[in-house]
Amino acid sequence: MSLTPKKARFLEFLRSYQQERGMPPTFQEIMNGLGMSSLGTVNWYVQELEKDGYLRRTQENGKRALELIDSKAESLPLLGKIAAGLPIEAIPNSEWIEVPPAYLLPDHYVLQVSGNSMIGDHIQDGDYVVIRQQEQAEAGETVVALINGEATLKRYYPKAEGIELHPRNPDYPVIQVSPNDDFRIQGVLRCLLRNFE
Amino acid sequence: MSLTPKKARFLEFLRSYQQERGMPPTFQEIMNGLGMSSLGTVNWYVQELEKDGYLRRTQENGKRALELIDSKAESLPLLGKIAAGLPIEAIPNSEWIEVPPAYLLPDHYVLQVSGNSMIGDHIQDGDYVVIRQQEQAEAGETVVALINGEATLKRYYPKAEGIELHPRNPDYPVIQVSPNDDFRIQGVLRCLLRNFE
DNA sequence: CCTCCTTTCTCGTAAGTTCCTCGTAAGTAA
DNA sequence: TTACTTACGAGGAACTTACGAGAAAGGAGG
Numbered sequence: 001m002s003l004t005p006k007k008a009r010f011l012e013f014l015r016s017y018q019q020e021r022g023m024p025p026t027f028q029e030i031m032n033g034l035g036m037s038s039l040g041t042v043n044w045y046v047q048e049l050e051k052d053g054y055l056r057r058t059q060e061n062g063k064r065a066l067e068l069i070d071s072k073a074e075s076l077p078l079l080g081k082i083a084a085g086l087p088i089e090a091i092p093n094s095e096w097i098e099v100p101p102a103y104l105l106p107d108h109y110v111l112q113v114s115g116n117s118m119i120g121d122h123i124q125d126g127d128y129v130v131i132r133q134q135e136q137a138e139a140g141e142t143v144v145a146l147i148n149g150e151a152t153l154k155r156y157y158p159k160a161e162g163i164e165l166h167p168r169n170p171d172y173p174v175i176q177v178s179p180n181d182d183f184r185i186q187g188v189l190r191c192l193l194r195n196f197e
Numbered sequence: 198m199s200l201t202p203k204k205a206r207f208l209e210f211l212r213s214y215q216q217e218r219g220m221p222p223t224f225q226e227i228m229n230g231l232g233m234s235s236l237g238t239v240n241w242y243v244q245e246l247e248k249d250g251y252l253r254r255t256q257e258n259g260k261r262a263l264e265l266i267d268s269k270a271e272s273l274p275l276l277g278k279i280a281a282g283l284p285i286e287a288i289p290n291s292e293w294i295e296v297p298p299a300y301l302l303p304d305h306y307v308l309q310v311s312g313n314s315m316i317g318d319h320i321q322d323g324d325y326v327v328i329r330q331q332e333q334a335e336a337g338e339t340v341v342a343l344i345n346g347e348a349t350l351k352r353y354y355p356k357a358e359g360i361e362l363h364p365r366n367p368d369y370p371v372i373q374v375s376p377n378d379d380f381r382i383q384g385v386l387r388c389l390l391r392n393f394e
Numbered sequence: 395c396c397t398c399c400t401t402t403c404t405c406g407t408a409a410g411t412t413c414c415t416c417g418t419a420a421g422t423a424a
Numbered sequence: 425t426t427a428c429t430t431a432c433g434a435g436g437a438a439c440t441t442a443c444g445a446g447a448a449a450g451g452a453g454g
Contacts, residue, residue, distance in 0.1 A: 005261075007413095026428065027429065027430095028427085037415080038418090039417095040416065041415050045414090061429060061430080063423080064428090074297075122319035122321045188393075191390070194388065196385075197387065203403070204402095235406060237442085240441065242403085244441095245402090259412080260411095260413075260440075262440090396453105401451100402447105402450090403446105407442105407444100409441085410439105410440080410441070411439080412438085413439085420430080421430065424426085
């Protein structure tokens with residue numbers, strides 16, 4: 001499944017060329033760039049990598065028509081941003097976020113946290129959270145909850161008088177869910193990810 | 198079930214090669230790396246370990262097709278715990294921690310944070326951090342630093358008068374590195390991981 | 395201590411596969 | 425035309441697999 005060193009080098013060249021010049025290279029440029037002396041060699045690589053699923057052509061016979069395919073096998077969809085008291089802001093051309101392979105499971109997705117309502121649990125603005133979609137939760141778990149259409153990330157505390165949703169920030173109030181609120185748990189927090197630099 | 202020492206050494210070589218280079222070695226490379234002088238020897242080990250269930254091939258006759266069975270291919274070694282002002286407490290039979298594949302690179306490893314000296318950056322006790330081993334850092338980056346044998350995770354601020362290491366917790370002092378301290382940067386923080394439940 | 399026996403490990407070599415490279419030439423679009 | 429992509433076949437380099445002979449290492453019994 002993993003690439004041979006030479007194929008990896010070929011892909012890496014495509015990537016950096018694309019990055020630097022804003023367009024894919026021609027076969028000739030690849031040949032020179034990698035020190036080959038035949039276009040046949042370039043073509044051989046292109047076909048191989050196409051077969052392996054790392055490459056695609058935007059048009060038949062097109063010039064500069066090579067396109068890299070990002071492997072989405074290791075990623076989960078970033079469904080949107082979640083902020084206290086707002087609906088989940090869907091991200092249109094959904095990005096994909098790489099996560100530890102243990103979380104590559106059905107019913108898992110990623111949200112980006114917006115705001116600081118959970119700062120007491122050291123979940124900060126911009127962090128990514130892996131969520132497992134499910135409707136039940138244990139007391140004390142951190143859940144994505146939907147109240148009257150508004151989504152929020154909070155700690156879940158079922159009580160005799162009704163459900164409480166606790167933020168972890170003194171500036172935000174505890175939310176009391178009354179029986180005539182439209183309330184649903186959407187998922188529970190499984191993992192937090194923060195990328196630096 | 199238990200391996201002979203030589204077989205263990207063989208497996209260990211595969212593991213570290215994979216970790217450092219991002220791909221499995223060829224038979225030739227194993228031979229040189231372990232100081233053998235025949236490919237037959239390498240082949241003997243491969244067959245034995247395959248029979249014992251520690252190894253598998255991703256393809257028949259494939260090059261660089263060796264794969265360790267308990268796929269640590271998706272993990273980085275957990276080298277130890279890092280606490281403010283203590284040497285890194287090495288974890289002997291090093292565990293492996295799954296990380297997002299983007300961090301599966303040479304020179305990357307994982308530490309577990311112990312203590313709350315960086316709580317202001319919302320890095321809390323028990324969190325895992327992915328570190329890239331390198332000796333340089335930019336101002337303001339969070340680094341693993343070694344001062345007189347003690348390891349610590351701190352923000353790095355080079356000043357005219359010398360280097361400052363800032364904790365993110367008012368209970369801890371800023372560390373001033375003097376020229377006669379034995380000081381080294383060990384690596385920089387690349388990613389933070391927190392697992393729930 | 396030594397001797398025999400079994401298991402573990404080593405060597406060299408050669409054949410077999412796959413991966414990669416080349417040169418050349420035909421095809422396609424502006 | 426010019427600038428590029430696509431196709432084909434031959435061949436060498438890189439790498440794996442197979443085989444047979446035997447050396448080292450460890451344990452049991454004298």
